[in-house]
Amino acid sequence: MIVDLPDTTTSNISKTLVKIREEGGAVALGRVLTLVISTKLGHEEEAIEAANDASREHPMRVIVISTGTDGPKTRDDPRLDAQIRVGGDAGASEVIVLKAYGDTASDEEGLVTGLLLPDAPVVAWWPADAPKIVSQSPLGRIAQRRITDAAAQSDPRGFLHHLSDTYEPGDTDFAWTRLTLWRAQLAAVLDQPPYESITGIEVHGSSDSPSTSLLAAWLQMQLDVPAKHELVTPAHGSSGIQGVKLRRASGAIELERTSGSIATLTQPNQPTHDISLPRRSLRDCLAEELRRLDPDDLFGEVIQRGLSQLDEPSKIHSSKSKAASK
Known part of the structure; x- marks a missing residue:
């Protein structure tokens, strides 16, 4: 009615x-x-x-x-x-x-x-x-x-840094919420043997994706290893996070989004897997944020401390994005 x-x-x-x-x-x-x-x-x-x-x-x-x-x-x-x-x-x-x-x-x-x-x-x-x-x-x-939603602002990455400067407990952003599936998948991989230290972190995504910077900041803060992140000029269908590479002694773990909802997981001495990693809808992001009404302390740490410690990203054109995602 x-x-x-x-x-x-x-x-x-x-x-x-x-x-x-x-x-x-x-x-x-x-x-x-x-x-x-x-x-x-x-x-x-x-x-x-x-x-x-x-x-x-x-x-x-x-x-x-x-x-x-x-x-x-x-x-x-x-x-x-x-x-x-x-x-x-x-x-x-x-x-x-x-x-x-x-x-x-x-x-x-x-x-x-x-x-x-x-x-x-x-x-x-x-x-x-x-x-x-x-x-x-x-x-x-x-x-x-x-x-x-930093992605909806005229300068998404600039807004993240502004939010870092003005953050108060209770603030949150959908750029962080969109990372939930990526964070869960990467954490699950690292919970499996071999339990080797990560020696290098690489994250790449489109330049209009503030989530790419937040993911790099979170990984760097959690693993205590400097993270490199590349921002690619977005081409058709390339918006958002495109992939993560975690280096360790036995070889690299690579999680690459190959389409809108599928990602390929590659690990040394293991078969390659295609896993579901869909882009999160507005409804999914909102429903997740409404599940907690107390401050998100981890987001507060990442936006205030992790983001400020992250090196500036390297920027490449979309013509190189295919090579960067390999």
């Missing part, structure tokens, strides 16, 4: 939610958190779809705040249009979409405060442009967890 509330107030939205609850049952029961999404007008649906999918694992109230411009619908006068989605239109959540215009858009905290679930954690998510200092932004101040 979708209820449109043009030119409304947060008080009226709250009353409408109560009415829907009374008429359709206790739709708020079982909600474990409030997810607040800050996005631009006209760019809400992809984030809402990811939140709806993630809500099947984490029942929640979703509040979407859309500001900025929306083509011919842009208004300079203060105005708040809202939409409430429940039932099949909201997955296992209830979605409140707030489209704010004029001066109304300048008070994000005030718009959401009266709509938060009582006594429930608050998670803030910026799918696109992030505030200058996430933890000090209006939404960041009221959230226990704050999610950004």
